[in-house]
Amino acid sequence: MRDFLTKNKLEVENTLFRLKELDLINDTKFAREFVNRSKGKKLLKTELKRKGIADEIINNQLSTVDEVELAEKFLNKKKNLRDSEQVKRLLYSRGFSWDTIEKTVRKRYN
Numbered sequence: 001m002r003d004f005l006t007k008n009k010l011e012v013e014n015t016l017f018r019l020k021e022l023d024l025i026n027d028t029k030f031a032r033e034f035v036n037r038s039k040g041k042k043l044l045k046t047e048l049k050r051k052g053i054a055d056e057i058i059n060n061q062l063s064t065v066d067e068v069e070l071a072e073k074f075l076n077k078k079k080n081l082r083d084s085e086q087v088k089r090l091l092y093s094r095g096f097s098w099d100t101i102e103k104t105v106r107k108r109y110n
Contacts, residue, residue, distance in 0.1 A: 027053050027054065028057050031048055031058060034061075036065075038074035038094065039070070039094050040067055040070070040091070040100065042096075042097065044095065045058055045062060067096060071091055071094075072107070074091075075104065075108065084109050087101075087105055088105060
C-alpha cells in the first residue's frame with residue numbers, strides 16, 4: 001500500500017510541476033483575470049481567498065481595479081433598473097463599497 005501511495009504522490013507532483021511549467025497553473029494570472037468580473041473589491045477578495053490565492057497576490061491585483069468602472073460596466077448590462085435605491089441594493093449585493101455605490105449613483109442619476 002505504501003508503494004502505491006508513494007507512486008501516486010510522485011505522479012501528482014510531476015503532473016503539477018508540468019502544469020506549472022506550461023503556465024496552466026498560475027495564481028497571479030488567475031487572479032488578474034478574476035478581478036475583471038463585475039463585482040466589488042470586497043467580494044472579489046473574499047472569493048479569491050476561498051480559492052486559496054495568497055493575500056499578496058490578491059492585494060496586488062485589486063490595486064489595479066477601478067471599482068467605479070466595474071460598477072458602471074455591471075449596470076450597463078442590466079435592464080429595467082427602476083430607481084437609485086434598486087441600483088444601490090444591487091451594487092451592494094455584488095460587494096461594491098458604499099463610496100463606490102454613491103459615486104456611481106450620483107454619476108448615473110445626476
